Amino acid sequence: MRIVIAEDSVLLRRGLELLLTDAGHTVLGAVDTAPALLRAVAEHEPDLAIVDVRMPPTFSDEGIRAAVIVRSQNPGVRVLVLSQYVEERYAGELIADRSAGLGYLLKDRVADVDTFLAAVSDVGSGGTVLDPEVVAQLVVRSRRTDGLDRLTERERVVLGLIAEGRSNSSVARELSVTEGSVEKHISAIFTKLRLSQEDTGNRRVLAVLRYLESDIRSL
Incomplete structure (x- = not known):
């Protein structure tokens, strides 16, 4: 699978790159800002974008807002969002757009390599992978x-x-x-x-x- 990573933490970004490469995927780009993600997607047209919710400059919701844009402008690109918490507004917007080829995992799941790689495979194949906590909070919010x-x-x-x-x-x-x-x-x-x-x-x-x-x- 051809993948672009957007993660501001150097260690996590590099770790994801090595993990995905070892699993047989091709990492086309690993960037640290939302604008760089949008440029990388436009340039490489990847199969999957793995996106952190919090990115510079405010470290609030730049990443997930960029993910919404990717889903809107590049319907062929699947998106897997990683977050330390559930950003309810944009999580709901991502799902409301369309559920196919979408994943939203809390970063605790990344520590489980098999679970993470399975999610990458499922989302990259057009499936939907939502962390149980994401579903629970969206249900309560609705x-x-x-x-x-x-x-x-x-x-x-x-x-x-x-x-x-x-x-x-x-x-x-x-x-x-x-x-x-x-x-x-x-x-x-x-x-x-x-x-x-x-x-x-x-x-x-x-x-x-x-x-x-x-x-x-x-x-």
């Missing part, structure tokens, strides 16, 4: 369950199965119905939850987040 009470019993069952990670075909087999019926139920769920029609993959993530929040509140 506080939006409007629409769930409008779902039929069958629609809630379908949404529950989706929350388990089931595919449409798996849901169809579980309920002994056709995939077409499942697709109709899912379309009705999106409509009742008032979710955008722009990105089907992202709507599934947002629908699941609302479902999980409803379960948490009922405990």
Whole structure:
């Protein structure tokens, strides 16, 4: 995989570069500022950008704001964000844009080499890898369950199965119905939850987040 790294810590940046190279990836650039990241992405058109949230000059949210720009301007580039904490606003914006080819891990996970390399592989292949703490905080932040009470019993069952990670075909087999019926139920769920029609993959993530929040509140 062709990768660009944006990390202001020299030691961590170099460590990531060596780790990824040893794993068989090609590091096209390793930079320490958000503007340098944007230039590197434009120049190299990598498969994946690994981005630190806090970067110069203010060490607040420059990195993740740059990640949002990369996702917007370079849809073919996957993004894996590394952070010491959850930047809720921009994490939500990244997911709302589209969920495919996106990862957000707390830096504690980087200490587990196998977990980190698996995340790099998953995100680089177009998957979504979100740290459990990121999901938890986004669920709490959203506080939006409007629409769930409008779902039929069958629609809630379908949404529950989706929350388990089931595919449409798996849901169809579980309920002994056709995939077409499942697709109709899912379309009705999106409509009742008032979710955008722009990105089907992202709507599934947002629908699941609302479902999980409803379960948490009922405990």
